[in-house]
Amino acid sequence: MKLSDQQKRLCEHVINVFESGSIEGDYAAISIYADGPNGIKQVTYGRSQTTEYGNLEELIEMYVNSNGLYSAQLKPYLAKIGVTPLLDDATFKQLLRDAAKKDPLMRKVQDEFFDKRYFQPAMAWANAGGFTQPLSALVIYDSFIHSGSIPDFLRKRFPAALPVKNGVEKDWIKQYVDTRHEWLSQHSKKILQATIYRTQCFKNEIARDNWALAKIPIVANGVNVVD
Amino acid sequence: MNLNATNNVLRRSILAICGFAGVWLLIACSQSQPGLWIPENWKPSLEQVREQIDGLANQAAPASQQQLGQSSQNMADVADAQLFISYIQLMQRLDQQQRADLFKEQQAWLDARNQQASAAVISKGGTLAPLEYNNAFIEITEARLKNLQQRGGNHR
Numbered sequence: 001m002k003l004s005d006q007q008k009r010l011c012e013h014v015i016n017v018f019e020s021g022s023i024e025g026d027y028a029a030i031s032i033y034a035d036g037p038n039g040i041k042q043v044t045y046g047r048s049q050t051t052e053y054g055n056l057e058e059l060i061e062m063y064v065n066s067n068g069l070y071s072a073q074l075k076p077y078l079a080k081i082g083v084t085p086l087l088d089d090a091t092f093k094q095l096l097r098d099a100a101k102k103d104p105l106m107r108k109v110q111d112e113f114f115d116k117r118y119f120q121p122a123m124a125w126a127n128a129g130g131f132t133q134p135l136s137a138l139v140i141y142d143s144f145i146h147s148g149s150i151p152d153f154l155r156k157r158f159p160a161a162l163p164v165k166n167g168v169e170k171d172w173i174k175q176y177v178d179t180r181h182e183w184l185s186q187h188s189k190k191i192l193q194a195t196i197y198r199t200q201c202f203k204n205e206i207a208r209d210n211w212a213l214a215k216i217p218i219v220a221n222g223v224n225v226v227d
Numbered sequence: 228m229n230l231n232a233t234n235n236v237l238r239r240s241i242l243a244i245c246g247f248a249g250v251w252l253l254i255a256c257s258q259s260q261p262g263l264w265i266p267e268n269w270k271p272s273l274e275q276v277r278e279q280i281d282g283l284a285n286q287a288a289p290a291s292q293q294q295l296g297q298s299s300q301n302m303a304d305v306a307d308a309q310l311f312i313s314y315i316q317l318m319q320r321l322d323q324q325q326r327a328d329l330f331k332e333q334q335a336w337l338d339a340r341n342q343q344a345s346a347a348v349i350s351k352g353g354t355l356a357p358l359e360y361n362n363a364f365i366e367i368t369e370a371r372l373k374n375l376q377q378r379g380g381n382h383r
Contacts, residue, residue, distance in 0.1 A: 019354060021291035029293055033300050033357040034364065035348075039341035049293070049354055146292070148351035189362040190281075191299055195355065197289045221289060 001126045007134040007213050009227060011141055012119075017220040018198050019048060019145065027107045028100035032087050041087050045096050047107075048114040048145055057081040059113045068105040070095050118144050125150065129172075130164030134213040136173050139202050143180070146198065154179050170211065177202045197221040264319055271312060277305045292354050299361035306368040313372055317379040340367050 003011070016025035025047040035051070036042035042052040050056050061078055064071045073095050077086070086092050099106040122144035126137055143150050158175035161167030181199035184192055201220050208215060217224035280301050283290070290298065314333060318326055347363030350356040 017291075019292045021294070026293065031293060031297050031300070031357075033296065033360070034303065035357050035360045039344065039364075044357075054352070144353070146350070146353045146355045148353035148356065151349060153349065189358075191295055191302075192355075192358055192362065194289045194295055195292065195358075221291070 001123050001131060001137055003134055003137055006227065007137070008119075010213050010216070010218065010225060011134070011138045013225045013227065014138060014201070014218055014220045015142060015145055016047065017223045017225060018142070018201075021221070021223070023223065023225060027110050028097045030093055030096060040085065042085070043087050043093065043096075046100070046114070047110050048118060050113070050117070052086060053082050055113075055117060059110065062113055063099065063106055063109045066105055066109055068099060068109070069103040070099040070106070074099065128164065129162045131169055131173075132163075133169060133173070133211040135202070135205055135211045136169060138205075138213065139173055139177060142198055142202070146195070150176070154183060157183075170206075174206055177206065265316060273305045273309055277302060277309075280305070296354065296357045296361075299358045299365075303361040303364045303368070306365045306372065310368050310372045310375065313375040313379060317375050320379065336371060340364065340371075343367055 012025075013023045016023055020026035020029060027047045029046065029049070031044045031049070032041050033044055033051075034041045036053045043056065044051050045056055046059065050059055057078060060074055060081060064075045064078060077092055077095075080086060100110070119141060122141040123137065125144070126140045131137070131140065140150065154176065158179045160172040160175040162172060163169040177199050181196055181203060184196045184199060187193050197220075201218065205213075205215075205218060210218070217226045219225075280298050283298065289295075314329075318329060321329060344360050344363040344367060348356050348359045350359055
């Protein structure tokens with residue numbers, strides 16, 4: 001899978017809109033979710049969200065080692081992340097927000113971190129499957145961001161074969177998007193149904209034959225993404 | 228009112244209600260004899276807050292994934308706060324042995340809730356995962372809420 005810089009940027013910007021509502025993404029976003037070990041609440045941080053008991057320590061370590069504006073203040077927290085609950089530590093959360101808002105280095109580190117954690121695994125999966133089209137990259141990347149992978153239970157619901165197994169790439173992507181759209185739109189919980197703006201965006205791009213992502217803007221959840 | 232403003236109001240409401248409920252629970256637990264500690268006509272309600280969040284999450288212009296995730300967590304927190312209130316209301320109507328039994332039962336149920344909600348998560352680390360967890364958490368909590376409310380009614 002070879003993407004030009006512009007095609008990769010388009011993919012990232014579309015996903016940023018899905019995730020945060022803005023093209024640039026929200027690098028300072030902090031959410032508290034009860035999805036830590038044994039259902040405990042944990043801090044979730046950054047443009048594509050990494051968790052206190054997941055990979056937040058790795059992200060902060062990368063930043064600390066980059067000698068950013070807030071590296072010295074964040075360094076003592078390295079020993080605490082994933083060990084001592086930090087959801088009520090207002091200083092820690094403010095440092096995370098300040099670093100993302102005031103230090104371009106934190107944004108750069110997040111870009112590298114999320115590229116390594118999500119984009120590269122998604123492209124590795126796409127390459128192994130024999131995909132070549134930029135729109136396929138966007139669809140697969142989105143699944144890795146949203147569901148962490150290409151869920152097996154969805155793959156079992158449609159017949160198309162992977163390109164690497166002599167299937168037709170556009171057929172596979174179309175059927176996967178349709179299947180994912182149907183799963184989300186018919187979900188028993190309305191709030192999950194609300195996420196179909198992602199698959200609707202892909203359906204629109206497939207309908208206008210935008211496999212090279214050359215036709216811009218791409219309308220993502222009502223936002224025009226042009227670059 | 229936008230989603231963020233609603234979230235702030237919600238957080239304050241939950242904190243206030245849980246704070247009062249917590250104080251009452253402490254007082255109740257410190258008494259050797261069962262009795263009523265909560266005035267009969269004091270019935271804190273989170274229904275409107277809950278409906279408002281639900282409405283915002285399902286409005287015509289879809290919210291971002293981060294907003295949806297936060298809304299689902301808020302709905303889960305509201306459901307849990309409602310359960311907490313019902314638990315205290317039921318607890319104050321029981322005798323000492325019944326209170327001890329309900330405490331143990333609730334402890335076991337809390338463990339089971341986490342296991343069931345975790346099992347409902349299909350996503351493997353994606354941003355959809357908190358929504359899946361919270362939706363299961365809400366469903367399980369609402370069922371328990373009905374159960375405790377019913378038992379509370381039976382003890383009147």
